[in-house]
Amino acid sequence: MFIIGERxxxxxxxxxxxxxxxxxxxIRDLAxxxxxxxxxxxDLNVGPAVAEPLEAMIWLIETVQEVAKVTLSIxxxxxxxxxxxxxxxxxxxxxxxxxxxxxxxxxxxPLAKKYNSLIIGLTLDEKGIPQTVEGRTELAxxxxxxxxxxxxxxxxxxxxxxxxxxxxxxxxxxxxxxxxKQIKLLSDPxxxxxxxxxxxxxxxxxxxxxxxxxxxxxxxxxxxxxxxxPLDEELMKxxxxxxxxxxxxxxxxxxxxxxxKK
Amino acid sequence: MEKVLEKWTSKINxxxxxxxxxxGGTRSKKVHIGGETTLPFLHFEGEIPYPPVxxxxxxxxxxxEWSFISEDLKEVVNDxxxxxxxxxxxxxxxxxxRLASAHPEKDDTSPEKCAEKVKKILETVKLPLIILGCGQxxxxxEILLKVSEVAKGENCLLGMAAKDNYKTxxxxxxxxxxxxxxxxxxxxxxxxxxxxxxxDLGFLAERIIAHPTTGGLGYGFEYCYSIMERxxxxxxxxxxxxxxxxxxxxxxxxxxxxxAKVNENEAPQWxxxxxxxxxWETTCAVGYLQSGADILxxxxxxxxxxxxxxxxxxMIKT
Numbered sequence: 001m002f003i004i005g006e007r008x009x010x011x012x013x014x015x016x017x018x019x020x021x022x023x024x025x026x027i028r029d030l031a032x033x034x035x036x037x038x039x040x041x042x043d044l045n046v047g048p049a050v051a052e053p054l055e056a057m058i059w060l061i062e063t064v065q066e067v068a069k070v071t072l073s074i075x076x077x078x079x080x081x082x083x084x085x086x087x088x089x090x091x092x093x094x095x096x097x098x099x100x101x102x103x104x105x106x107x108x109x110p111l112a113k114k115y116n117s118l119i120i121g122l123t124l125d126e127k128g129i130p131q132t133v134e135g136r137t138e139l140a141x142x143x144x145x146x147x148x149x150x151x152x153x154x155x156x157x158x159x160x161x162x163x164x165x166x167x168x169x170x171x172x173x174x175x176x177x178x179x180x181k182q183i184k185l186l187s188d189p190x191x192x193x194x195x196x197x198x199x200x201x202x203x204x205x206x207x208x209x210x211x212x213x214x215x216x217x218x219x220x221x222x223x224x225x226x227x228x229x230p231l232d233e234e235l236m237k238x239x240x241x242x243x244x245x246x247x248x249x250x251x252x253x254x255x256x257x258x259x260x261k262k
Numbered sequence: 263m264e265k266v267l268e269k270w271t272s273k274i275n276x277x278x279x280x281x282x283x284x285x286g287g288t289r290s291k292k293v294h295i296g297g298e299t300t301l302p303f304l305h306f307e308g309e310i311p312y313p314p315v316x317x318x319x320x321x322x323x324x325x326x327e328w329s330f331i332s333e334d335l336k337e338v339v340n341d342x343x344x345x346x347x348x349x350x351x352x353x354x355x356x357x358x359x360r361l362a363s364a365h366p367e368k369d370d371t372s373p374e375k376c377a378e379k380v381k382k383i384l385e386t387v388k389l390p391l392i393i394l395g396c397g398q399x400x401x402x403x404e405i406l407l408k409v410s411e412v413a414k415g416e417n418c419l420l421g422m423a424a425k426d427n428y429k430t431x432x433x434x435x436x437x438x439x440x441x442x443x444x445x446x447x448x449x450x451x452x453x454x455x456x457x458x459x460x461x462d463l464g465f466l467a468e469r470i471i472a473h474p475t476t477g478g479l480g481y482g483f484e485y486c487y488s489i490m491e492r493x494x495x496x497x498x499x500x501x502x503x504x505x506x507x508x509x510x511x512x513x514x515x516x517x518x519x520x521x522a523k524v525n526e527n528e529a530p531q532w533x534x535x536x537x538x539x540x541x542w543e544t545t546c547a548v549g550y551l552q553s554g555a556d557i558l559x560x561x562x563x564x565x566x567x568x569x570x571x572x573x574x575x576x577m578i579k580t
Contacts, residue, residue, distance in 0.1 A: 250496050250504060252454035258503050261461070 001239055002041070002158075002225030004073050004094070005034030006198060008060065010047015019046060019056050024063045031064045037230040038240075038260060041071035041094060044085075054081045061088055071118070073227070079107045086115040094118040096227075097160065100125040100139040109150050119147070120158050120194060123179070129162050133175055136161045137182040144191055158194035158225050159183050165202035166210060173200065173214070180221040194225035212238040219246060267307050270498035273299040274505050274556075275468045276311075277441060279356060280390025281417040289416060290388035293355050295471075295556040296507040301494060302552055305579040313577045314551055316569050317356035317392055317559045318349040319513050322371070322379050323363040328517035330539045331561050342379070343386045350387045352563040353570070356419075358392040359383050364405050365396035373408035381412045392419040392443075392509075392559065403430030410438030419443060419471065419509075419557075425456060432465045441469040443509055448475045448482065450489050457503045471507045471557065478515030479546035486510075487553045494554035510550045513561035516543040544568040551576065 007030050010016045018026035031042055042064060046056040053076065061072060065088075073094035074085040086093050097120040098108045112119050121143035123129065123136040130136050140159045147157055161179040164172045176195070184190040195218055201210035212235040215226060219242040230236060240259045244251060252258055276297040281287025293315050300308025324339040325331055331339070338345040342359075349357050361376045363369040371379075380393060393409055395402030399422075406420050407430060414437070421443030423431035428444070435442045444460055446452040453474050461467050474493065477486035490508055497505035516522050522539040524532070532538055543565040547558045551573065560566055 249499075249501055250450055250454055250492070252451045252458060252503075254455060254458045257462075258454060258458050258501075261458070261502055 001219065001223065001243060002192075002194070003039050003230055003239075004041040004043050004194075004225065004227040005037075005039035005230045006043050006196075006227045007034055007229060007231065008042055008064070009045040009075070010050055010056075011045070012047075016047050016049060019050055019060065022059065024066075027060060027063045028067045031068045031070070034230045035068050035070055037233075038236055039070070039230040041073050042068070043073040043075050043094075043096060043227055045075035046081075053078060054084050057081050057085050058088060061085055065090055073120070079111070082108065083111055086111060086117060089115075092116060092118060094120060094158075096120045097122050098143065099123075100142045102126075105143070105146055109146065109152070112147075112156070113150060113152055116156075118156050118158065119152075120160055121147075123159065123161050129164075131172070131175075133178045133182055136176075136179045137186070140179075140183045140191070141186055144186055154187060154191055155189075158192045160194045160196065163195050163197070163200045163214070165204070166200055167202070167204055177217060177221045180218060180223055184222045190222075192224040193222065194227070195223060197226045197228040208232050208234055211235055215239050216242040219243060265306070268300070268304075270299055270308060272498055272500040272502075272505055273297060273309075274494070274497050274507060275470075277468060277471060277507055277556075279392070279417060279419050279441065281415055285415075285417065287416045288384065288388065289390050291390065292417075293390050298494075298498075298554075300498070301491075302554055303576045310577070313573050314556050314558065315355035316547075316566055316573070317358040317557060318352065318354040318563065318566055319358045319360055319559060319561045320345045320349055320383070321360045321362045322376075323369065325362070325517070325561075328513075328561065329523050330535065331513075331517050334536075334562065343382060346383050346387045348563075350389050352566055354389065354566055356392055356557065357383070357387055357389040358394060358559045360394045360396075361405055361409075362396055364401055365398055366401060368396070373404045376405045377408040377412045380409045384413060384416060390418070391416065392421065392557075394421045394443075397422070399424050399427040403427040403434070406431050406434040407437075410434040410440055413440065414438040417441070421445065422473065423456075423460065425452075428456065428460055429463065432460055432463050435469070436465065441471065443473050444470050444506075445473040446475065448477065448485050448489060450474070450492055453489070453493065454501075454503050457506065461503070467502060467506060471509050473509050473511065476510040476512060476515045476546075476550070478512075478519055479542055479549065480521065481515065481519060483546060483549060487549065490550070490553040490555070507556035508554050509557040509559065510547070510555045511559045512543055512547045512550065513559055516546055517561060540564045540568070544572075548572045 044060045050056045073096045075096040099122040123139040201207040274296045280289040280292040294312040297311040364371040395405045418440045422445035423442045477483045525535040547569045
């Protein structure tokens with residue numbers, strides 16, 4: 001699974017403080033720890049409270065790039081912050097995110113093209129998140145066809161059917177699984193799918209258990225990537241084992257270790 | 263019409279065997295293997311930078327259990343140095359020297375004596391060497407420690423490193439700067455596990471070649487073939503512990519079987535032994551080429567000619 005580490009996010013108090021105080025060590029440690037734990041990419045989000053989001057994003061990217069040569073996911077709703085970030089990323093970056101909102105696509109797709117970025121596409125439009133499998137799949141299709149029209153390779157796209165917290169919208173949990181399956185039928189080769197996994201467990205008592213259980217279920221439905229906490233060891237073990245059981249790689253007694261050597 | 267091509271994300275490790283004067287050794291050439299970015303001979307899908315290579319066996323005692331070889335090569339089998347010279351003359355890419363006498367049930371030759379034998383071979387021929395013990399894991403560990411020392415700097419391939427002796431063999435190879443053959447029973451999971459254990463010791467995956475056990479033609483060939491194929495596919499898909507070259511000991515699995523022993527008087531329906539036995543070794547080897555063999559170890563010089571010809575034809579890009 002393509003794993004995007006979620007820990008460098010201004011929603012976390014320690015990260016918000018580090019951004020404010022320009023404390024590089026905190027950010028670097030978090031970057032390295034996540035990469036060593038198996039993250040293929042790192043999500044960067046300056047958080048809602050920061051005064052100068054553009055400056056903060058540039059600082060985050062530069063700080064991380066000083067220690068880790070890894071794909072960066074620029075997590076912002078502000079187009080100017082997005083472009084400033086994409087401009088200084090040394091590797092192919094991820095636009096996190098676009099949606100089926102026309103204005104979003106009009107602004108961000110040209111950036112994806114210009115910087116050859118990967119894109120996370122949320123199944124969401126002006127009316128919000130559809131409450132049905134068909135509704136979400138339709139929006140996935142809207143994003144996919146728009147990219148194809150703009151001659152962007154569908155391989156650069158991760159479609160996110162948006163999982164909601166189990167204690168807010170429990171009925172959506174199975175529905176998102178089914179959506180993953182439906183999205184995979186949209187084209188050949190199938191589009192890739194991704195979830196912001198931790199959202200499913202917001203405000204639950206045992207977040208780790210809910211996260212890893214849903215991760216395993218989503219993988220069985222064909223999930224390709226997730227934004228998650230790679231420092232959650234039990235979650236990582238469950239993800240690796242699920243992929244093993246899906247015959248994604250060859251078993252051996254030390255398969256967990258072997259996976260990390262990949 | 264658009265060509266439908268497989269896209270692989272990874273490549274098989276490259277390995278060099280043998281060190282020339284430039285690298286501090288005394289071999290006349292180096293042999294490169296590995297580096298494939300596609301399945302065997304699919305030149306239109308990826309790179310096959312080096313053709314598979316062929317080694318011929320030389321034993322330190324006559325290979326009595328290989329009656330055909332003992333008879334057909336009777337001029338040389340009693341004299342390992344003469345045998346080695348012939349192997350070089352016949353055009354083998356590598357020489358595979360087998361210290362068969364060291365087996366506790368044979369002469370139980372001491373590790374020191376084994377090392378002397380290797381030293382003489384190194385002085386007599388200039389081909390890169392594969393050095394095999396006697397097949398008894400503990401004894402092989404002891405032998406290889408000594409052998410590694412006399413062959414230091416020659417960048418040989420030492421075997422076998424198995425579940426029960428890999429630590430010693432890795433220590434030996436590390437000391438002398440050699441690569442190793444990791445041998446497992448016919449089981450892809452055990453193959454991967456052994457590679458992990460070996461690399462956990464700090465030994466580079468790039469210095470390992472796998473021997474997933476060679477099933478002889480008619481004696482498990484297809485099991486080995488499919489394990490090699492799965493290994494290669496996993497390696498090309500990015501599994502680092504599977505992205506290693508493969509060696510097949512074809513002679514070992516040919517000459518002990520009845521098809522390569524029984525003559526035409528005893529089994530007239532099988533045809534002339536001479537022709538049949540060589541065809542048996544050749545066919546087995548050529549089969550393994552198709553499942554990803556990087557080194558084939560044979561015994562008969564005519565099989566060498568046949569297999570080299572097959573390789574050169576398969577390496578032509580169409």
